[in-house]
């Protein structure tokens with residue numbers, strides 16, 4: 423029995439007669455047809471693009487484009503390619519065209535001069551299924567702009583940070599006490615994570631997840647466990663490369679990697695966790711009404727559901743709350759761990775930081791937030807850490823809304839943009855001895871003394887710039903300075919097992935926020951007045 427297949431290729435109709443009778447050969451023929459269709463489709467796309475004057479870049483292979491060049495650390499591979507093709511480069515990944523910016527000037531062009539056009543986000547499968555509405559991964563609309571403003575004024579503004587200062591002071595006391603009880607080596611990031619997560623969840627949900635649940639509070643322990651598992655699974659899901667994000671031809675219903683199922687399960691878990699939090703919170707507020715000043719972020723967000731000016735859905739509120747929880751925990755913890763590792767690796771930097779802390783703060787108290795403006799060397803350590811170890815080496819992906827031109831090249835509509843900020847931070851044309859950790863480059867009189875990380879100086883953009891800039895940057899900067907300064911001030915740090923500083927493994931791991939491959943382990947010995955560890 424033969425099989426006849428009719429193919430429409432361009433304007434011509436072709437007939438394929440399959441003379442074998444087995445199912446296997448029919449499947450093989452179907453596969454052949456699918457591949458033929460795909461090759462025609464891809465060639466047409468490429469032909470269309472060849473007529474455009476795209477920025478230079480590697481020649482794509484059929485179907486996969488240049489996916490094979492990315493490796494495990496795409497920011498590193500893209501920085502290598504930029505040395506060959508230049509700071510404005512185009513690259514085909516599967517069926518998607520990306521433009522990659524790898525110099526301050528090119529970053530400025532896309533994030534400032536053409537900010538509005540590049541403020542769109544590509545629609546990724548993970549986002550569609552996990553956070554179908556939010557303020558980070560979707561296009562800017564009047565409603566999301568409004569919520570972004572609410573986030574800033576109610577969570578990260580100077581007024582709100584002042585009102586929540588007591589939370590950070592209490593969490594610092596817990597952290598000092600718990601580290602001082604440790605006698606052997608500790609995994610440093612565990613303590614940073616606990617402190618930043620507790621601060622954030624208290625400010626957002628009025629919950630302290632980590633360290634509670636000891637004793638007989640079974641509910642709190644299982645809530646904590648669930649929260650941590652959700653954050654971990656979300657990091658892993660969002661970091662996964664979904665074939666549907668790079669190949670248009672995979673039908674929606676097909677799930678070759680099993681990722682759609684995994685995303686749906688995570689979403690169901692997040693919804694359940696969120697509803698539980700909301701119900702507990704509403705019950706608590708019903709029993710104990712609060713004043714305007716006592717409101718936390720969740721109160722403010724729930725009030726938005728009654729906002730008559732905008733149609734705000736429960737799904738969007740949920741997404742925004744998850745944005746702050748995902749955006750605010752790992753990011754600060756990973757930055758702090760890299761900073762500690764760099765300082766432990768450079769004894770001269772540790773000595774200088776100590777001498778500043780002893781001079782400004784002294785040994786009878788811990789570092790207060792009000793000390794930070796006077797801690798210039800600590801500020802330089804934070805900038806230098808962010809320069810070398812960006813938690814978002816390619817920022818978040820942007821996408822053009824309409825076709826445009828940049829540096830004489832054509833950029834089609836819906837082109838995805840990577841700003842390789844990691845490559846910019848290590849560019850020898852911008853930074854002297856870029857691979858060395860030298861906080862002094864940011865001190866008075868040095869070449870980068872005036873360089874700030876708030877999105878105005880395109881050689882240092884850890885939080886991005888323009889209308890998609892990190893909404894939580896002021897809060898993140900405060901948390902990182904406060905925790906790092908206290909860690910360095912309150913403890914004498916040494917490496918375990920006779921490890922010398924130059925033997926520390928500084929390799930980059932894999933994950934959404936680019937953690938250290940080998941978590942930092944060190945020994946902490948209290949160095950301040952004993953009463954400061956009794957909080």
Ligand code: HEM
Pocket residue numbers: 557558559570745746749750751753754757813814817818819884885886887889890891892893894895897898899902
């Ligand atoms: C060291 C800590 C942090 C770093 C380095 C960081 C960095 C970033 C980066 C690079 C982006 C993407 C910018 C772009 O698309 O061009 C971003 C977006 C965002 N971040 Fe952060 N972030 C940090 C902490 C936080 C915290 C603590 C919060 C909230 C409490 C937060 C909330 C957000 C939000 C809501 C966005 C999305 C902005 C938008 O798309 O409109 N981040 N962050």
